[in-house]
Amino acid sequence: MDDKDLEILRLVQGNARLTADALSAEVGLSAPAVQKRLKRLRDSGVIQKEIAVLSAPKLGREMTVIVEVVLERESRMHLDAFKQRMRAAPQVQQCYYATGEADFILIVVTRDIKEYEEFTQEYFFDESNVSRFNTSVVMDRVKVSLDVL
Template identity: 65%
Template sequence: MKPLDRFDRLILHEVQRDARRTADRLAAAVGLSPAACQKRLKRLRDQGVIEREIAVLSPAAVGRSLTVIVEVTLERERPEFLDAFKARMRAADEVMQCYYVTGEGDFVLILTVPDMTAYEAFTRRHFFDEANVARFRTQVVMDRVKVGLATPLPTEI
């Protein structure tokens, strides 16, 4: 993979803010021609630097007004048990993010549900009905202070 230069980082910074920006607007923001920006974007996508380009929705606007952060501790941590839990979390629509972490718990989940009843149903399906879940700890989000997945990038060399 070619190392990222200053222009790559500038382009990445801009597309993280707005992936729908036209090549002309992107070029004006970073100081390159539209063709050069398009060529660099293609390379960054092909190399996997840009993994996906998605729309960020308002959970409340689509009926998922409750955001929950859950720390999950497994009973057994052998690879097959970890892989099985990871697969279940990938398949669960409610789970927006799932991290395998160090510390007291094994996983941290961020999920959205319409209400507490839906969260209780989720816990029954994925925690109580799963013999390998030793315990889980729930935190309900009161205010979305900052939400994003943008990766900070230095733009100076």
């Protein structure tokens, strides 16, 4: 990877809909050269996926919650089972297996406190391996990004 690749990545990271022509004008390469580089970056896994970022509030998901979860048992089987449940939970935007006080840190988006309470019942209280969890309700989304560059 060179400086041109990094510049292309920075631009695409901000707007995945930029055309090869638009990118070529920004980085000083021909459109075919940009397309070739993009293909290589996708094929190598540097670009994992290109997605649309949706507005949770405009879709009725007004509440964002950060949840720290501590498991009772941490065997591979128990960890994998919890990870699988979080991947399948539609309310969970992000799930991190972490070091520190909590085993997992979740970003959860729900319509309201009632839906969050239902989520906790299904995924925490009804789950025998969840020892405890701590909830922080987000007051303001100051910065939300998956940018790397």
